[in-house]
Amino acid sequence: MLSSLAGRVADPVLPPGDVRVGGFGGAEGLIGWLRNNPVRTVVDATHPFAQVISTSAARAAEVTGVPLLRLQRPGWGAQPGDDWRWVGSLEEAADAVAGLGCVFLTTGRTGLAAFAGLTERVVVRSVDPPGPPLPARTTVVLERGPFSLDDELSLMRGHAVDVVVTKDSGGHLTEAKLIAARALGLPVVLVRRPPPPPGVPTVATVDEALAWVRAQTE
Numbered sequence: 001m002l003s004s005l006a007g008r009v010a011d012p013v014l015p016p017g018d019v020r021v022g023g024f025g026g027a028e029g030l031i032g033w034l035r036n037n038p039v040r041t042v043v044d045a046t047h048p049f050a051q052v053i054s055t056s057a058a059r060a061a062e063v064t065g066v067p068l069l070r071l072q073r074p075g076w077g078a079q080p081g082d083d084w085r086w087v088g089s090l091e092e093a094a095d096a097v098a099g100l101g102c103v104f105l106t107t108g109r110t111g112l113a114a115f116a117g118l119t120e121r122v123v124v125r126s127v128d129p130p131g132p133p134l135p136a137r138t139t140v141v142l143e144r145g146p147f148s149l150d151d152e153l154s155l156m157r158g159h160a161v162d163v164v165v166t167k168d169s170g171g172h173l174t175e176a177k178l179i180a181a182r183a184l185g186l187p188v189v190l191v192r193r194p195p196p197p198p199g200v201p202t203v204a205t206v207d208e209a210l211a212w213v214r215a216q217t218e
Contacts, residue, residue: 001017031063042060048193057197057200088191094115097163103115103164161184165189
């Protein structure tokens with residue numbers, strides 16, 4: 001088994017087994033790589049918002065005939081007491097938080113340009129330092145998750161956060177910020193997931209993905 005990482009984090013936590021780091025060069029690059037390597041199946045387990053690589057994987061699978069599966073965890077669901085405000089993009093999220101006070105951005109460092117025009121205080125948390133452009137009044141918190149509920153409550157209280165912005169990435173490892181926002185009565189602006197490539201079978205768990213791989217390779 002070979003795991004492929006995008007290479008966007010300077011010091012990633014590597015999975016077991018062989019690991020490849022770096023992009024393929026779009027759909028055409030991935031097509032060439034699949035043709036030159038003894039690959040029997042591909043599992044697209046990228047982030048729900050990694051739309052470019054998912055589209056490239058779908059195209060490469062179509063051209064090469066290599067079976068492709070999408071492994072995507074379910075999105076989050078609102079609980080009693082949540083004040084969630086759904087938007088369709090990072091740009092819409094920036095518009096939604098303008099004038100709401102201190103903004104806690106947990107959308108990843110690559111999309112921060114969408115918020116560069118904010119004049120409110122902004123707290124950005126990321127593993128690696130984000131590059132410009134950034135909002136003028138930005139505080140950067142360099143930390144690697146997962147974060148506990150106490151961690152999130154401490155950060156939000158310490159920075160006097162008024163609103164949280166995040167993507168609907170789903171999963172329990174990053175859910176504590178939503179629970180903290182609920183406990184503090186803070187609104188959360190959530191960016192909806194982009195649609196997946198059409199025609200690609202999708203499962204929600206690793207066990208389902210393993211069962212699919214076994215069925216394809218037996």
